[in-house]
Amino acid sequence: MIRTTPARPVSVEAVFPELASYRGLTTRLHPRPGRPGMHDSHVGGPMLWPEDESWPVCREPHRPETEGYAPDEIRSARASGAWPRSRPWSGAGAPGEDGPVPFTGLAQFFRRDVPGLAAGPDGADLVQLLRCPFTHGPHYERRYLLRWRQAAEAERADRFLTAAPEVPVLRWDHDLPEPCVLHPEEVDTYPWAEDDTLPAPLIALIDAWDDAQSAEHGRDALSYQGDLSIPPGWRVGGFPSWASTGPMDITCASCSAAMRLLLTAVGDEMDAGSHSWAPLEDRDPSLRGKESIRWSASVVTPTRLRFGRDRDLHVFTCPADPAHPPQWVLS
Template sequence: MTRTTPARPVDVEEVFPGLAAYRGTTTRLHPRRGRPGVGDSHIGGPMLWPADEPWPTCGEAHGPVTHGYVPDEIRRAREIGVADPGADGARAVERHAVSQAPARAEKPTPTSTPTSTGDEGAVPFVALAQLFRRDVPDLAAGPDGEDMVQLFRCPLPHGPHLERRYHLRWRRADAESADRMLSTPPELPLLPWEAELPEPCVTHPEQVITYPWAEDDTLPAALTARIDAWDDAQEAAHGRDAPCYQSDLSIPPGWRVGGFPSWASTGPMTVDCATCAAPMRLLLTAEGYETDGGTHNWMPLEERDLALEGTTRAGFGLSVVVPTRLRFGRDRDLHVFVCPADGGHPPRWVLS
């Protein structure tokens, strides 16, 4: 099923003609739970990864994980509809298994397991996403013209600030053969959080119009001032549900490729290449939530009736609100930046 973003509640270029010069596009990925294959664009699905090529690993020091979640138990809990495979979730898994499938409940296993996985050896990265240019209009080419990009994350935090490590790999799709692909990638036996394991999702790419974040020098000062004044006037006249430039008119929520970064948590940041100091370009944005109360009107037309059936304004069910089951920081956006001057320079990862 396609996903179609509704028309914006206000024609933003009619209100602010100066924005036309800054108009851009972004491709919303609209990930939804499914069964993607190795040759598909997806979030959390199987990677097109040669069997004779080492799987990416994080070789930095990690503290031991003494309590966490076994990946297969997370998958089982999700399969039967348990939201949290922790201690309470485990009991729900058992109750459901007993009532729905007695044969499977003979040896119920809790999903919060007092096991230990230490810091011995390298930790395998978790595959987060795989995207093909043929599917995603705004996906830039790789350093040597590659047309597929793969994103990974170390499942363990680093240092006192719980920093994360990511890995980006570019490939040429026509150079790979599915019959020589790795069938089962290595996996950490215990994950510290349930949100470290992505739910396999198919994508429904949709290119939409987008505009820059309006703060500091992301737009001319006079234009930003007019936007701020308009926002204030709208709220004064229509209340807090009135359209707002940042939430309703400029940048859509959720996973998206290209376009402009959102800076809701940090404020605008300068992101330059660490190798050549060139201003970097946004490759993609990963976000845990596809929608919330402040971005409700971005909900695709095909799912709006479903949205209205929720118990709260944004409570449409996990398959729509958090389809990938991933989190980035404290529910922030992960922006992946690349160097436009030389694609071989290291990318940068910014949480905002």
Template sequence: MSVEALFPELAPYRARTTRLHPRPGRPGARDSHVGGPMLWPADEPWPLCHEPHRRETEGYAPDEIRSARVAGEWPQSRAWPRAQPSGGHGPAPFVGLAQLFRRDIPALACGPDGTDLVQLFRCPFTHGPHLERRYHLRWRRAVQAEHLLATPPEVPLLRWEHELPEPCVLHPEEVDTYPWAEGDTLPASLIARIDAWDDAQVAEHGPDAPSYQYDLSIPPGWRVGGYPSWASTGPMTIDCTSCGTPMALLLTAEGYEMDGGSHSWAPLEDRNPLLRGKASIRGGVSVAQPTRLRFGRDRDLHVFVCPAEPGHAPRWVLA
């Protein structure tokens, strides 16, 4: 279905995004990946979160999580070992979530001083009464690292099983995207036409009817560039805290690559051609939730960077 054939006014808003399509595999430290080993120099300190953390009393051992996944089982929760500091004591090593090379993803924004590799980390613990998360972004040159860190530090237990990413290889695919149609993201008259079209589709096709927001504008899953989705929060203005410049979307991380509301984005090889709608999706956890990660209450994590000065602090938005 051609979006611009339905709504020609969207042509000036067209933007490319790169869907990463993570799938469980064995990426190396010099590959783009989610959950694999980081390209990290052996003589460079691993990033630590020094903020106060919520004290933990139990959790899941990383090695036991890995073994349970191989066996198709659920890991056993354990009490926090008395000999080890819990989340409430001392700095915690960040968990490496993903790294992306521009050679694999040409749409990836340039980092400070022309760096061409970006690495995303998350603190394994929560912060404050609202259980907030802390993220860390590291830019580097891919050719600089020769002697790599063999085993990064990790906490003895993770509070939730989904804190540990499953190593995934990537299959980049560029697609066109269009703005989330709400508020002032598009002209009011165009949003009204889109809403009317959505209503007509539901009346004609029922619950599996296509919709602009979930089927035509923004794909689900991990992606680089393009437009952010605003399903949980509504559109937000994200400006650089250092210079006030409107920030650009660097990447989006999401726990699910497809669900009932976005089944039309499922790759053809993951569909049953004899079925329609969400019933046609097949492949199980390795296709629908390959990274095993979750962000908030199954939201999208949008990472924004300053286009005027890449060295300015990024911003993190759960939407």
């Protein structure tokens, strides 16, 4: 089934003609629980991984833990609609003390499936996103990894890894992704309006419009950030959202070039402030507005993942040389 974003509640460029020159495209991925295969673009499914290639591991020290959740018990609990039970940590010390920790595969995207997905090093057209399942340091930092591939070359492998290695216990149940199929859809998008993301006079117009909407409509007011600029959820390309941090200049550590947004990974596909973006296929056609949305876990939190304290994870790459190290930004 496709997913279709409703028309914006008002025409963005009719309200703000100045935004026409800033219009961009983003691809909403619309992950929904399913049974993706290794040759599909997905979140949480099996990776296209040649069997003779080592699975990546994290060798850094990890935070000590006292309890957690077994992956199979998480899966069973989700299937029955229950919450998994935590259990004491299986080891005597910190995770990783007895050896390296295998990364968890979060997602993979083929350019053939996802419009707007930027090419990787040497024109690579398959990108795989992985995360260390444990936290690091006093602020619970996470470690991420991008693996780029030439899809045709990878698919010619004689044998493939059928099951990625995983740790026996996870600290949080939301560290295990739910296998999701994708429904890519390109939509118009406009920059976040704060600081110098747009000219100051235009931001002032947007702020004044937001204030007028709030004064007239109260809790039901539209807002530029919530309804007109950047859609919520997993997406590729477009503009970064900066709700938690405010706008940041992201430059390449290798060459100082301004980096571009490759993809955004999130925990929620929408919330009360962004409900106008909910796809038509996830609504009850007999109802209107927020009340029409089917607020189920498969629609709101389909991947079951979280990033930081419910933030957006932006992955930036270098347009001058995609082989330069990516940057990971929680905002």
